[in-house]
Amino acid sequence: MADGFVLLLGGYVFRGILEGDFSLIERTAKVVKDLSKDRKLAIVTGGSDTARRYIEAVGSVGGSKFLQDWAGILATRLHATVMIAALGENAFPKVIEDYNDAVLAFQLGKIPVSGGMQPGQSTDAVAALMTERLGLKLLVKMTGVDGVYDKDPTRHPDARKIEELSYEDLEHILRDKLYHPGRYELLDALSIKILKRSSISTIILSGDEPEALLDLMSGKKAGSLIRPR
Numbered sequence: 001m002a003d004g005f006v007l008l009l010g011g012y013v014f015r016g017i018l019e020g021d022f023s024l025i026e027r028t029a030k031v032v033k034d035l036s037k038d039r040k041l042a043i044v045t046g047g048s049d050t051a052r053r054y055i056e057a058v059g060s061v062g063g064s065k066f067l068q069d070w071a072g073i074l075a076t077r078l079h080a081t082v083m084i085a086a087l088g089e090n091a092f093p094k095v096i097e098d099y100n101d102a103v104l105a106f107q108l109g110k111i112p113v114s115g116g117m118q119p120g121q122s123t124d125a126v127a128a129l130m131t132e133r134l135g136l137k138l139l140v141k142m143t144g145v146d147g148v149y150d151k152d153p154t155r156h157p158d159a160r161k162i163e164e165l166s167y168e169d170l171e172h173i174l175r176d177k178l179y180h181p182g183r184y185e186l187l188d189a190l191s192i193k194i195l196k197r198s199s200i201s202t203i204i205l206s207g208d209e210p211e212a213l214l215d216l217m218s219g220k221k222a223g224s225l226i227r228p229r
Contacts, residue, residue: 004040004136007032008127010143011048013207014079018050028142028210029086035217036090036111042102042134043113044127045083051075069119076115076123084113099133106134124191132198139195139202140213140223141187146206147224148173148186164225167196187226199228 009028016024035041051072058071077095084091092105096114105112117126124141131139145153146161148170153159162169171192186204187195195202205212205223216222 004042004134005138005140006042006044006127006131006134006136007213008044008123008139008141009046009079009083010141010207011046011050011076011079012144013142013210014045014082015049017079017082024208024210025082025086029083031210031213032087032111033090035213039217040106040134041111042096042106042130042136043080043083043111044123044130045076045079045113045115046123047072047075047079047116050079066119073116073119078115080113080115087111087113099130102130102134122188122191124188125194128191128194128200131200132194137200139200140205140216141202142205142207142210142213143186144207145204146209146212147204148226162224163221164227166229167192167226168229170226195226196228201228202226 013024013028016022032041032043054071054075055068058068063071080095084093084095090111092101092108092110092112096102096105096112097117099117102112102114114126114130116123117129127139127141131137148162148165149159150162150173151159170186174186174189187202194200203216203223203225205216212222
């Protein structure tokens with residue numbers, strides 16, 4: 001893990017913005033700054049509820065699917081802008097809109113921060129492609145749960161956390177439709193395809209506990225590891 005990784009910050013991490021609570025963003029930025037002292041990393045920010053609200057608004061007033069996707073992308077880029085501000089001089093000063101610009105940021109010793117890239121593609125897929133382009137072998141996603149469960153933990157109190165599984169295992173779980181869109185976010189089909197083809201591992205962590213990243217990078221177990229076969 002010392003070679004670097006891509007950190008996918010789900011929109012869940014930014015949910016306090018509309019209520020004026022920036023503490024989670026500040027905690028996450030502090031952890032990222034600490035980790036960037038001895039390893040390279042890139043960040044992709046999701047949109048979650050904020051993006052969905054704008055997507056719904058655009059669709060409700062007659063906007064096309066393309067415009068709905070674009071609204072979601074802009075929401076993710078707003079979150080990226082907030083993270084760039086929180087990271088200060090550690091971050092590349094502009095939201096990354098091209099994968100090759102992320103390579104340039106790496107060469108300059110800065111943290112590239114991006115949101116969505118193009119309509120029809122989730123930030124899961126962006127993070128997978130970013131990991132691939134930067135030649136890294138680990139993607140860490142911080143979202144609304146602390147790992148992968150055998151069924152939706154928000155609906156089933158007896159759900160069992162799975163500490164390690166393959167992408168094939170994950171696909172089986174998702175295929176059984178035990179998770180509900182918008183309620184329990186893991187990885188989408190396109191991102192899984194990209195991660196599998198380049199043998200990239202993924203770790204799912206809780207967005208509420210950014211400090212778990214420090215434990216993870218020090219070799220301790222945290223979250224759920226999804227590994228290639």
